[in-house]
Amino acid sequence: MRHLLSTADLSQAEAIQILDVADQMAATQKREIKKLPTLRGRTVVNLFYEDSTRTRISFEAAAKRLSADVINFSAKGSSVSKGESLKDTALTLKAMGADAVVVRHSVSGAPHRLAHAGWIDGTIVNAGDGTHEHPTQALLDAYTLRQRLVPDAIGADLKGKRVAIVGDVLHSRVARSNVTLLNTLGAEVVLVTPPTLLPVGIDHWPCTTSYDLDDVVNGGHGDLDAVMMLRVQRERMHDAFFPSAREYSRRYGLDARRMNRLPEGALVMHPGPMNRGLEITAEAADSPRSTIVEQVANGVAVRMAVLYLLLSGQAEGKDA
Numbered sequence: 299m300r301h302l303l304s305t306a307d308l309s310q311a312e313a314i315q316i317l318d319v320a321d322q323m324a325a326t327q328k329r330e331i332k333k334l335p336t337l338r339g340r341t342v343v344n345l346f347y348e349d350s351t352r353t354r355i356s357f358e359a360a361a362k363r364l365s366a367d368v369i370n371f372s373a374k375g376s377s378v379s380k381g382e383s384l385k386d387t388a389l390t391l392k393a394m395g396a397d398a399v400v401v402r403h404s405v406s407g408a409p410h411r412l413a414h415a416g417w418i419d420g421t422i423v424n425a426g427d428g429t430h431e432h433p434t435q436a437l438l439d440a441y442t443l444r445q446r447l448v449p450d451a452i453g454a455d456l457k458g459k460r461v462a463i464v465g466d467v468l469h470s471r472v473a474r475s476n477v478t479l480l481n482t483l484g485a486e487v488v489l490v491t492p493p494t495l496l497p498v499g500i501d502h503w504p505c506t507t508s509y510d511l512d513d514v515v516n517g518g519h520g521d522l523d524a525v526m527m528l529r530v531q532r533e534r535m536h537d538a539f540f541p542s543a544r545e546y547s548r549r550y551g552l553d554a555r556r557m558n559r560l561p562e563g564a565l566v567m568h569p570g571p572m573n574r575g576l577e578i579t580a581e582a583a584d585s586p587r588s589t590i591v592e593q594v595a596n597g598v599a600v601r602m603a604v605l606y607l608l609l610s611g612q613a614e615g616k617d618a
């Protein structure tokens with residue numbers, strides 16, 4: 299595997315390998331000295347054209363814990379604001395000898411272009427492209443699910459687990475990446491969304507769909523192991539997709555009343571950033587079922603695993 303662009307590129311064995319290595323990385327993060335010498339002398343560039351809190355900090359922490367040199371590039375304050383193209387920026391990074399470029403871009407497909415246009419020699423890691431994919435988010439979600447739900451986690455898949463992904467599926471790269479990866483790992487997924495936020499072509503996705511959150515929470519599609527709430531992505535909405543915020547929360551929000559109807563042990567997840575009070579109430583977000591803070595912590599271990607496997611050339615397969 300040379301790049302990580304999409305969860306669709308991962309076989310089940312590759313996905314499990316990443317989760318297993320993440321487990322080892324997580325163990326090193328409990329030590330007093332968290333830094334490993336593995337990527338000493340390598341350069342990782344964080345190329346962020348879109349805002350990010352968790353993902354950027356997490357990739358930075360992951361690269362630094364592996365002793366790589368990290369260059370943070372954000373479009374604001376760079377020559378991008380003077381109109382420099384992605385190609386010219388990429389050529390600059392090539393000249394600086396970047397071994398890996400972690401890229402976030404508002405345009406779907408931008409990481410793919412960087413990986414295949416020949417502008418850069420290094421490995422490309424997609425850190426979120428438009429409404430397309432966010433593979434490391436899906437990997438950290440799968441890691442969190444496996445750690446919480448599967449007793450002997452190492453080497454295990456997610457067979458028999460059932461996850462509901464709820465909300466603004468249309469604009470969500472997190473939903474896309476998760477549906478593919480969870481399916482690869484053997485889990486069942488039900489998407490719950492208002493009809494207006496259901497993407498075209500959903501019939502080809504490996505999941506079922508519902509417009510009725512109460513029915514899904516009550517077990518209408520089988521007992522749930524986890525509910526993953528999605529952020530309502532207002533910055534990508536150029537039309538009115540639902541009548542009002544209140545109406546959205548009433549039908550598609552996770553509050554204590556709905557949460558308490560979930561089977562015992564079912565998890566509440568959210569990739570962040572949360573719109574508290576819109577898609578999730580504080581009671582649900584801060585409940586003992588919630589893995590939201592854990593997901594952030596797991597993100598560092600998972601990104602360490604991804605960088606390690608890509609840069610040390612130890613991943614299975616060739617050019618995924």
Ligand code: ASP
Nearest residue numbers: 426432472529569570571
């Ligand atoms: N942080 C995630 C992303 O970048 C989810 C979100 O923004 O809602 O896609």
